[in-house]
Structures are given as C-alpha cells and as structure tokens.
Amino acid sequence: MSALLSIERVSKRFGGLTAVSEVSFAVPEGAIYSVIGPNGAGKTTLFNMISALFPPSEGAIVFDGQAVHRARTHQLARLGIGRTFQNLAIFSHATVVQNLLVGMHHALKANLLSAALFWGPARREELAARRRVEEIIDFLEIEHLRDLPVGLLSYGLQKRVELGRALAVGPKLLLLDEMVSGMNAEETEDIARFILDIRDELGVTVVMVEHDMGIVMDISDRIAVLNHGSLIAEGTPAEIAADPAVIQAYLGRN
Numbered sequence: 001m002s003a004l005l006s007i008e009r010v011s012k013r014f015g016g017l018t019a020v021s022e023v024s025f026a027v028p029e030g031a032i033y034s035v036i037g038p039n040g041a042g043k044t045t046l047f048n049m050i051s052a053l054f055p056p057s058e059g060a061i062v063f064d065g066q067a068v069h070r071a072r073t074h075q076l077a078r079l080g081i082g083r084t085f086q087n088l089a090i091f092s093h094a095t096v097v098q099n100l101l102v103g104m105h106h107a108l109k110a111n112l113l114s115a116a117l118f119w120g121p122a123r124r125e126e127l128a129a130r131r132r133v134e135e136i137i138d139f140l141e142i143e144h145l146r147d148l149p150v151g152l153l154s155y156g157l158q159k160r161v162e163l164g165r166a167l168a169v170g171p172k173l174l175l176l177d178e179m180v181s182g183m184n185a186e187e188t189e190d191i192a193r194f195i196l197d198i199r200d201e202l203g204v205t206v207v208m209v210e211h212d213m214g215i216v217m218d219i220s221d222r223i224a225v226l227n228h229g230s231l232i233a234e235g236t237p238a239e240i241a242a243d244p245a246v247i248q249a250y251l252g253r254n
C-alpha cells in the first residue's frame with residue numbers, strides 16, 4: 001500500500017516549548033491509523049497541523065502527493081480531508097439534515113460563481129448535495145432522526161451527526177479527534193463499527209487521535225505513539241502493546 005499521508009520530520013515550537021519534535025510516519029492508503037500517547041504528548045498539536053489549523057515550525061506534511069502544511073483550513077475539504085473536533089462542533093438548534101448540508105458547504109462554495117451565472121448547474125449541484133446527505137443519513141442509520149434538532153439527541157448520536165458532517169465533504173482522509181471520549185460502551189462500539197464501515201465501504205482512510213485503548217487496539221491497522229513530543233514507537237497493535245518504551249511511557253505516568 002502506498003502512503004496517502006506522510007508526516008516528514010515535523011516539529012512545532014510554542015515559544016520555548018517543543019510540543020512536537022521531528023516526528024515522521026506514513027499512513028498507508030486504506031488504513032485505520034491511530035495516534036496515541038499520554039497527556040501533553042503532542043497529539044492534538046500534530047493533528048492541528050495535519051488539518052492546517054497552524055503550520056509546523058519545521059518539516060512537511062504531504063497528502064496525496066501534495067504538500068499541505070501551508071494550506072488554509074478552508075482548502076482542506078476541497079483537497080479531500082474531513083475532520084471532527086474533540087468538542088462538539090455541531091449546530092444544536094439546527095436539524096440533522098441542516099447540519100449535514102452545512103458540512104457540504106465547502107464543496108459547494110467553490111461553485112458560487114457558477115451558481116450566480118448558471119441556474120442549471122447550480123441546481124444540479126444542490127440536488128447532488130441533498131442526495132449525498134441522504135446517503136450519509138442512511139449509512140449512519142439516523143433516518144428516524146433526520147428532522148430533529150441535534151441538541152435533543154444523546155451525546156453519542158450528536159457525535160454520529162458530527163461524523164456525518166465530516167463525511168459530507170466526500171473526504172479521502174478522515175481525521176477523528178477523540179471521537180469516543182465521554183461515550184458509554186454501547187456508543188463506543190457503534191462508532192467503532194461505523195469507522196470500520198467508513199474504511200471498508202466508503203474507501204476512506206482514517207487517522208484518529210484516541211485515548212480509549214480498547215477501540216485503538218480493536219480497529220487500528222497501525223499506531224504511532226508520541227511521548228513528550230517525540231515518536232517513541234510505530235507499528236501494529238500487537239507490536240505497540242509489547243513495546244517496552246510504550247509500556248514505560250504509560251506506566252511511568254501512573
């Protein structure tokens with residue numbers, strides 16, 4: 001498998017603090033890839049660089065053959081990267097359908113000019129957007145909730161809607177930031193099943209930052225482990241679970 005995403009000697013400094021230090025790894029196309037590490041290890045900082053919230057101090061991030069570390073956040077969706085956020089980023093007063101249509105906004109925005117000039121293509125695009133939203137609703141099994149305000153749903157279902165919104169842009173790569181934190185066991189199992197389906201049925205590569213070791217070990221193909229900003233291990237779940245440096249990094253904190 002070739003790499004869809006390459007992290008190449010990436011560092012990030014905040015003033016005197018090095019949050020991420022010369023980290024390199026490659027995410028194969030079609031993989032479910034997890035980034036783990038104790039609190040303060042640099043996971044969120046790395047994730048924010050991959051999703052172009054801020055640039056690395058050094059190094060490069062290459063997605064699908066293109067350097068993206070200087071891209072702007074609003075360009076990401078068009079490049080084929082979707083993401084969820086650690087804290088819910090949905091609109092709680094809007095319905096499920098409305099939230100998913102907002103997720104498609106990026107894809108549609110590129111064609112505002114054509115919308116102004118040509119009624120026909122814009123209308124076709126709007127219909128295609130609505131069709132795609134219906135497919136996602138079907139895929140995530142939330143048909144019965146489609147017209148409810150998202151704020152009325154349980155936390156697990158709200159996260160599922162957020163997942164749908166990230167999928168609405170039709171990504172090749174999906175970045176999931178602590179998707180299951182705060183979820184109960186049943187909700188976590190549901191999300192694990194959806195992540196597997198997203199990869200298997202939609203062909204989307206998944207990178208997730210996750211604290212829940214259960215889901216990480218169950219569904220990841222490969223795992224990168226950060227500690228104090230450095231990559232201390234990279235490999236399959238079995239390799240990571242047996243790695244002395246990883247065990248030390250986790251046990252050393254407890």
Ligand SMILES: Nc1ncnc2c1ncn2[C@@H]1O[C@H](COP(=O)(O)OP(=O)(O)OP(=O)(O)O)[C@@H](O)[C@H]1O
Nearest residue numbers: 014017018019037038039040041042043044045046
């Ligand atoms: N904007 C910032 N300014 C200054 N320091 C920061 C900033 N963002 C993160 N840091 C520091 O960088 C280090 C890595 O933080 P980061 O949030 O990336 O870790 P993490 O692995 O995601 O932790 P957690 O698991 O607790 O979310 C920490 O020491 C943190 O205090």
